Amino acid sequence: MNGNMMAYQLTLTSMLAHTRRLYPDVEIVSRLSDKSLRRHTYRQFFDRTRRLAAALDKAGLRRGDRVATLMWNSHAHLEAYFGVPGVGGVLHTLNLRLHPSELTYIIHHAEDRFLLIDESLLPIYDQLSRDVHFERVWVISPSGKAPVPFEDYEEWLGAADSDFGFPALAEDEAASLCYTSGTTGKPKGVLYSHRALVLHAMAMALPDQLHYSRHDVVLPAINLFHANAMGMAHAATLVGAKQVFPGPYLQGEPLLDLMEKERVTIAGGVPTVWLSVLESLDRHPNRWKLMPELRVQVGGSAAPESMIRRLDRYGIRVIQVWGMTETSPLCTISTLKNGMEDLPESKRIEIRARQGLPEPFVDLRAVSDDGEVPWDGVTLGELQVRSPWVAAQYYKFPAAQDRWTDDGWLRTGDVVNIDAEGYIKIADRTKDLIKSGGEWISSVDVENALVAHPDVREAAVIAVPHPKWQERPFAVVVLKDGFRTTPETLHDFLAQKFAKWQLPDAIVFVSELPHTSTGKLLKSELRKQYQNWTWT
Numbered sequence: 192m193n194g195n196m197m198a199y200q201l202t203l204t205s206m207l208a209h210t211r212r213l214y215p216d217v218e219i220v221s222r223l224s225d226k227s228l229r230r231h232t233y234r235q236f237f238d239r240t241r242r243l244a245a246a247l248d249k250a251g252l253r254r255g256d257r258v259a260t261l262m263w264n265s266h267a268h269l270e271a272y273f274g275v276p277g278v279g280g281v282l283h284t285l286n287l288r289l290h291p292s293e294l295t296y297i298i299h300h301a302e303d304r305f306l307l308i309d310e311s312l313l314p315i316y317d318q319l320s321r322d323v324h325f326e327r328v329w330v331i332s333p334s335g336k337a338p339v340p341f342e343d344y345e346e347w348l349g350a351a352d353s354d355f356g357f358p359a360l361a362e363d364e365a366a367s368l369c370y371t372s373g374t375t376g377k378p379k380g381v382l383y384s385h386r387a388l389v390l391h392a393m394a395m396a397l398p399d400q401l402h403y404s405r406h407d408v409v410l411p412a413i414n415l416f417h418a419n420a421m422g423m424a425h426a427a428t429l430v431g432a433k434q435v436f437p438g439p440y441l442q443g444e445p446l447l448d449l450m451e452k453e454r455v456t457i458a459g460g461v462p463t464v465w466l467s468v469l470e471s472l473d474r475h476p477n478r479w480k481l482m483p484e485l486r487v488q489v490g491g492s493a494a495p496e497s498m499i500r501r502l503d504r505y506g507i508r509v510i511q512v513w514g515m516t517e518t519s520p521l522c523t524i525s526t527l528k529n530g531m532e533d534l535p536e537s538k539r540i541e542i543r544a545r546q547g548l549p550e551p552f553v554d555l556r557a558v559s560d561d562g563e564v565p566w567d568g569v570t571l572g573e574l575q576v577r578s579p580w581v582a583a584q585y586y587k588f589p590a591a592q593d594r595w596t597d598d599g600w601l602r603t604g605d606v607v608n609i610d611a612e613g614y615i616k617i618a619d620r621t622k623d624l625i626k627s628g629g630e631w632i633s634s635v636d637v638e639n640a641l642v643a644h645p646d647v648r649e650a651a652v653i654a655v656p657h658p659k660w661q662e663r664p665f666a667v668v669v670l671k672d673g674f675r676t677t678p679e680t681l682h683d684f685l686a687q688k689f690a691k692w693q694l695p696d697a698i699v700f701v702s703e704l705p706h707t708s709t710g711k712l713l714k715s716e717l718r719k720q721y722q723n724w725t726w727t
Contacts, residue, residue, distance in 0.1 A: 214431030243274030245355030276366035288708035380586030412460035443471030461491035497643035568610030
């Protein structure tokens with residue numbers, strides 16, 4: 192017996208057809224740039240997505256051609272998520288927060304043919320238009336009529352073939368393309384196959400993972416242009432969950448208003464989003480009635496224990512996840528194993544603040560100069576991963592192939608320990624670890640402790656050159672509005688948890704910290720700013 196099974200292809204169109212057949216009346220809700228709400232059902236979504244595929248086919252899209260998007264989170268962006276790859280094209284989500292020069296480089300490198308853009312983002316396009324050439328540009332306008340001379344998305348869809356048949360696709364064909372944030376060197380593209388995205392969505396939805404179901408209402412407060420939006424749109428579509436898109440309004444109060452109104456049960460975003468939500472809740476603790484056991488998946492950077500505790504007090508359960516653009520993106524999810532709910536609260540919080548357990552079909556290991564490190568929760572090594580949804584190379588960038596080992600593991604650049612249960616904890620990025628007097632100091636641990644102080648809104652800890660100790664930790668802190676404290680007070684606060692040699696030798700206050708386009712701390716800018724600091 193050879194064990195042959197039916198050659199069923201894992202594609203986004205098969206996912207789409209399944210949802211249309213079983214959940215036709217479930218809603219998709221979008222907040223548009225004019226703050227109005229637009230509602231569709233999955234039946235309408237399927238029809239519009241099919242029309243988009245037909246319109247692209249008529250426009251001359253060839254298999255593998257790239258279609259770029261400059262869009263907020265909306266029903267139209269979701270249509271592009273499925274309609275572009277559904278006709279054999281490659282969806283290329285452009286990061287609207289990048290500098291025009293970076294966008295220009297990425298558009299040229301990807302060789303994008305067409306562009307879908309929200310009307311409110313046309314000023315960005317104006318900055319690019321002399322340096323890039325799209326064959327056609329379609330504008331999504333809240334008013335239903337794009338400004339001259341652009342083509343209107345709704346008119347274009349309305350004229351398309353409503354009976355268009357999606358072509359047969361192979362699961363290993365490219366479906367979408369996303370570029371890294373480019374904090375070191377040029378941004379690099381990652382191509383995702385249909386198979387990778389389908390398997391990633393299935394793993395996310397499993398009960399011991401993020402447990403997406405048809406009973407959920409899902410709100411991605413992470414931009415759809417960033418690393419597949421943590422897989423939220425694909426997983427929600429797979430299970431037929433109601434989807435709610437917040438558009439450009441990712442601040443605390445508008446998010447809370449929308450979550451209350453639409454009865455959201457799962458939301459996702461980077462820690463800065465949830466810090467904004469917490470500030471709104473602290474100002475108006477009884478204003479919003481959120482769904483019981485509201486779950487939020489937090490990625491992009493580590494969620495501090497203090498943030499997890501504060502959200503717990505409002506009945507909001509943080510589920511920490513970890514991943515990268517190169518990993519589709521999720522590889523680990525921090526949920527508790529059987530029996531762990533009976534542990535003391537402090538221990539449960541400590542486990543939940545770890546980046547979690549590997550998902551099914553994700554292999555991981557931590558490697559030091561001496562080889563793979565033991566799973567003892569102490570020994571540090573660089574995290575390496577492999578999975579059906581982990582990239583094997585960058586798109587048209589062979590010079591970066593050393594990012595992968597000879598036997599196919601992705602070198603993530605994250606320094607971690609792994610405990611005996613299999614939970615990973617990120618200590619730092621390899622470039623952000625601080626080596627002082629021969630000892631390693633985790634900047635992440637000190638940052639998380641600083642933001643636990645009631646006066647601190649955000650903190651970054653970097654290594655600054657030191658004449659005696661090689662380098663020393665240096666803290667840059669943003670205080671909450673209206674709050675005041677001193678470096679000495681924060682130093683004493685940290686001394687309750689850290690040894691003297693681990694404490695920052697200097698603490699400075701600033702009004703804001705630099706961030707990447709995806710919300711991560713841009714420590715390279717801080718290191719450059721304070722590299723000539725004079726120690727006293």
